[in-house]
Amino acid sequence: xxxxxxxxxxxxxxxxxxxxxxxxxxxxxxxxxxxxxxxxxxxxxxxxxxxxxxxxxxxxxxxxxxxxxxxxxxxxxxxxxxxxxxxxxxxxxxxxxxxxxxxxxxxxxxxxxxxxxxxxxxxxxxxxxxxxxxxxxxxxxxxxxxxxxxxxxxxxxxxxxxxxxxxxxxxxxxxxxxxxxxxxxxxxxxxxxxxxxxxxxxxxxxxxxxxxxxxxxxxxxxxxxxxxxxxxxxxxxxxxxxxxxxxxxxxxxxxxxxxxxxxx
Numbered sequence: 731x732x733x734x735x736x737x738x739x740x741x742x743x744x745x746x747x748x749x750x751x752x753x754x755x756x757x758x759x760x761x762x763x764x765x766x767x768x769x770x771x772x773x774x775x776x777x778x779x780x781x782x783x784x785x786x787x788x789x790x791x792x793x794x795x796x797x798x799x800x801x802x803x804x805x806x807x808x809x810x811x812x813x814x815x816x817x818x819x820x821x822x823x824x825x826x827x828x829x830x831x832x833x834x835x836x837x838x839x840x841x842x843x844x845x846x847x848x849x850x851x852x853x854x855x856x857x858x859x860x861x862x863x864x865x866x867x868x869x870x871x872x873x874x875x876x877x878x879x880x881x882x883x884x885x886x887x888x889x890x891x892x893x894x895x896x897x898x899x900x901x902x903x904x905x906x907x908x909x910x911x912x913x914x915x916x917x918x919x920x921x922x923x924x925x926x927x928x929x930x931x932x933x934x935x936x937x938x939x940x941x942x943x944x945x946x947x948x949x950x951x952x953x954x955x956x957x958x959x960x961x962x963x964x965x966x967x968x969x970x971x972x973x974x975x976x977x978x979x980x981x982x983x984x985x986x987x988x989x990x991x992x993x994x
Contacts, residue, residue, distance in 0.1 A: 763811035783963030858965030864936030930958035
């Protein structure tokens, strides 16, 4: 039997999603909790592996298990065995041809950037921070140049294991709420560090260090060394994964916005 889960977590307390020998990852704690409910070892697959410090509002996971449990057990039972920073929000039995990663048609991330002279305190670990004023119009002009299907080699980590650097970036919107800049990005898939590298480049444009068309030059270069430093992980959230309606998941066929609002 294959089961799909919707999971949210505070990434600040973990060394990313993917299992590591020290056991302090989201995958590690989730698999331990699932195994406790199933009474057998459980291995999971997620829609998008997040880095250390990155949060998730709607991560989608699947696992295979031979024991039968009601959906409520995979939610309340698993949550009883999870640390407070991780929660299963829903569970659905799915057919064996569903795959959390390969069945996904798109992913959506949101980056929250506090733009004020003083560093965050209450929002520490929940937002990125930049101290100097940023030119929103220039950043939006640069963002437009990144939309579309491109080779994003200049915005991927040197450790990225993706077979192809080509991605379809469908959306890169920038809004502002009080002194928080809100970046919404949607693509068929993302490369390792791609979002944080894009944010870093846009900040370079916003602070006047580079002109908007510089991002197009970086993109065309396919050279990571031409871009800006990778931006802080703290403000990054996986907020939605898109699937076909046939899977009958709560998030199927649409992107899910964050279930919270940031006001600084």
